[in-house]
Amino acid sequence: MKRAEGKKPFWRPESVRARTTVGATLVVAVALVAAGLLVVTLLRDNLYGRAELTAEVNAQSVAGQLASGAAPTAIELPDDDELVQIVDADGNVVAASEDLESAAPVGSFAPEPDPVETADAAETDDEDGDDSDDAEDDDDETPSGEDPTTGGGSVGSRIDYETVTVPGEDASYRFAALAATAPDGRVYAVYSGASLETQEEAVASVGATMAWALVPLLLVVAVVTWLVVRRALRPVRAIQKELIEITGGDLSRRVPVPASRDEIHSLARTTNMTLAALDAAVAQQRRFVADASHELRSPLAILRTQLEIAREHPELLDLDATLGDVTRLQDLASDLLLLARLDAGERPPHVSVPFTELVREEVARRAATDRVPVRLDVKEDLSVWGVRGHLARAVGNLLANAQRHAESAVSVRLTVEDEDWLRLEVADDGNGVPQGQRRRIFDRFVRLDESRSRDEGGAGLGLAIVQDVALEHHGMVYVLDAPEGGALFRLALRRTERGW
Template sequence: MAERTAAAPSKPRQPRWWGSVRARTTFASALVVALALVAAGAAVLAVLERNLVDSAGLQAEVVAREVATQVAVGTPFDHLNLPDEDDRPVQVVDADREVLAAGDDLHHAPPLADFARAPHRPDDHDDHDDDGDTPARGSAGEHAAFRTVPLKLHDDHPGQDFRVAGLLATTPTGRTVTVYAGFSLDTEQQAVDGVRDAMLIGLPALLLVVAAVTWLVTRRALRPVEGIRAELAEIMGGDLSRRVPQPASRDEVARLAQTTNVTLAALEKSVERQRQFVADASHELRSPIASLRTQLEVARAHPHLLELDGLIEDTIRLERVASDLLLLARLDAGERPRAARLDLPELVRDELAHRSGDRLPVTADLPDAPLPVSASRTQLTRVLGNLLDNAQRHAGSVVRVAVRRGPAGSVVLDVTDDGPGVPPADRERIFTRFIRLDDARTRDEGGAGLGLAIVRDVVHRHDGRIEVGDADGGGARFTVTLPAAPRPTEPVPAAP
């Protein structure tokens, strides 16, 4: 069979510049600034145009009031002092719409009121108390009506917009006339056009500056990220002892580098633990396998020297080591136990009833009332069995097991012996895999050093804890605390 070779991990493909975070950030910032500037520019132009139109209307109203004052004091219509017609055209119209006074070009023209009745322009605004076509009557304190109208004063004069103010005036003889005064909006149009042109010229330059600054800032901000990426790419080669560079700043990139280094440290520790586990497992399996091979080779050469008891013991030990390794591998993979509601005292009774070949009898102190826990029966039986095996190995004459109700809704399992006990300095170390405190013991007597490691891992998977202390009268006490199972909900009676 052809040997399969694992494909080497391919290097990450570098993204094109337009698909990079830097390019997307630059484009997004430029777009946001452009939209903001366009909206702000439109608002500024609208406010500027409105203010200039209002200013022109005020100028037209001032002229209209000056002419109305002359009319009110009795100045003859042909002697009215009228301003320059090109910038501020004026008409005085009677009730029959006859032009009584105006400049040369407007004297024979229709009244400006005809222009005021023209359709509204978008920038038309009314400042009046009535319909706007009839100017207000009375003194200078009353309001005038306003309209923006296009007006061509003479043939060689280009047409332009004027802001026209209309005001009623009364002669000393009681005759009512309408004074129309206009003010050119040409200056207003030039100002608005100039500001608009300046904005159109400055907008691309400003966007270019924003894009360049954003590009440079993001480049500097993402430079540590590129360093982290490059270092991680090198670490993928297998040297987990290396760490990514951590910036001196206290921003998100620094926290990313710190978290990455913590992850690498945990990964390195896990890999080292796995390598040590594989090495220890290989060492543990080598002994019974080598013993089996030796005995089988001797038996083949000298059948009369075959020792079946030794073969069986080595096979059992090999089976136990393989089973322990398999369980630890499943626990390391994060396998959650299939929890079921179990009565812990009843489980202890069943385990003690099935145990045979113990060196010492086991004394049990179990309550009559059930103490249920939510756990995997197979794994919890393994915990109890490993603790009893450990106690049998070290006890002098007594092994005890007890189950009691613990504090805060918990259930406690105690396994004690009268052996030498566990020194306080070694009470955490004994739960390490392949650890034997008695170095003088043989491997056959001391086991593989996996029993207590399995106990701790299984208990932790069941959200419990295990502690080692001193037993009453000497020896070791292993205390397992598990959360009590919740009370089962009573079934809801079916509706009739």
Template structure:
């Protein structure tokens, strides 16, 4: 008994697979959202820092002395003003430490003012200018003992003395970090819950979808246990792949039931056919043992030959049922027919062969042809011809005609007799195994009802067919149709 492995069922595999796919998708989406949120909040901080730096730069451009600059609260926007030599000119009040701006100092040098006095104001009304933002970066600042992360913006400003200074202003990232952290916690909390919902829903949906498959499996197990091939698996009304599987399974069971029934009937009929000659031969031998002068030697030989023929027929049918391929030899059907007829010297009716040069036309579009070459087994095709001729000998009154012809559709071999013929209602049944339309007469003549069945099976194995109809002059016409050499379907 095999041990059931974890996740060995389709339902478990589907649930696990769906959950993993959703987990990967959600994690990727969450990371993308967090990165986008972080970038967006960082952009807002850059804009705030840039605005704060420009406000200070505007004061410098207007000529406000560095010592008198109105700087924003250091906790919100720490500010540094630095000249080109790196000298700190102004700094936010309560700023205790700063890093990331390139100037770590927090103590301004003695201010040179703006270089502008009252006379200058009267003679030179020109003010300075505010340049472009030249840098954004991230750093840290300590205000009133609290250390925090900031985004810094660098803006150039030119004072009225035409000296350029750099204004550094920061914007706190505490709000961004808090928002991103909150979003991350929410995602980490919601992810397991969402994955749990996905797993449960997938499990339930898969169980519902696979319920018909389990019903099919259970019924097949019951059929195997009971060996009752008449049972059928339930077919869902959904019309999906599972319904088609159930329908195909039932078709297979139908074919299997028919095959088993055919085999059972075959074994029963074979046993019945073998019983008679064996019983007859045993009786003759027992009589001969008790009364040697009463031995019916010809009858014993006849029963032995009948057993031999029956055993050969059963062996050939077994090989055909096993799927034996006929081979790819080239066989001239006209020559094969002529050879078979030439060997039958003991027939009660001489067979007239119409094949080769000078043969009469069979019907419009069909010409007799000695070069009617087909692909297959010479031995099996000879058996077909022999069985058709044996059948004609048993039923013909005075005439048997065998003809080979070639048509656009292939090669034809026809055997006509002038016997009673085959009733139209029985024309398919005569090809069944152990079927005899006249049991008494055919049994006396040695027929077991296998000749025509073997002939049709061999014909179909060669890509053709064997049919029966009415001969033009009355009686039966058996027609063997075979594809020409090289055109037989595999």
């Protein structure tokens, strides 16, 4: 059966708060289970080690008595929580604690006696028949492998351990086994066991306590995580609420910025910066539409008036003036269209453009209509990375601006600024640009001399287009004082694709 479309499985909640709570709870659960297993294992090893030590001490004691010559049946063996069983070389139980008297051998894991010890014990009788010199040596030395404290017997050096279930006993026993050799050469296996009942109860109790405490602890972790995340996300809810209201139209409002210096604080500040930029862009767009409407209304009104007069009095129609108004209107529409495309983020493919050739073409194209001559000084074979049509419009606007304000001369200079940049300078000998207005002249619909006629001053979009084209090409444009005394506009463009 297919899951309903769009429905999330229960183990993948959509809420950040729920996902964080589930994730934190799972991590803590895994950590607690791992820590609990480690604690129980260490506790079990420690308690079982103590049982092994007890069994080893008892086994050593019994083996020592056998090695000293005591008969197995004469040794006092412990009972209850500690059991001992002595087995001879043939596998017969020769002595045992009360609980093991009628039981079979607890196992066969006792180690073999040391070979040296067995051989030394077997040679004891042969040495009694030696000559007097050897007898004297025996009085002075202890035979190899014998323990002088056990009367000629020996205790094995190796001890093995094993957990055994004793018939009739509920708890298991941890047995230590070793070999002992009596003075007469008989070999016995000594099994000594310590009860694990107390140890197993302690381990089970600790494990049960941890298991019972796990669920309440995880519940506490889940609740605390839920509350902490909810409190941490409270500013996000406030930001969301404010954004919903802002999208209603009032871009001057801002989202609340929390006092904490965390990621949400940074998010709120970034959101406010974005809103401020959006507000400025919308305001600029509104001003642009208003200014464009104003600029278009005037030539259209003039053109309509001329046509209405021509309809009544054809002899008064000035075709040259009318054609000039249509041309200015066409240029204004083209400028507005280009600015709209740049504002919309339209980015045509960039290619290598022969910029030296482009500058020469623009100067030659305007030569017939230029008011003053242009002095050209360009470095040959320079290229830039960009859009040819946009670059041609920028160069043409700089030339038109210089022609509009020049007194007697305009100079164009194209040079290499460094390995990656070239520099185009267009200078005139006019009045120049005041220091305080050098940034403002690149704004749209800005005319520094509002008293001059519209025919001479244009619509105030030329330099704005130059700046937008420069930014589109990751370049820059700015104005300085020209050596001739007027304004010098410097356009810097990147020569290659590197760095884009």
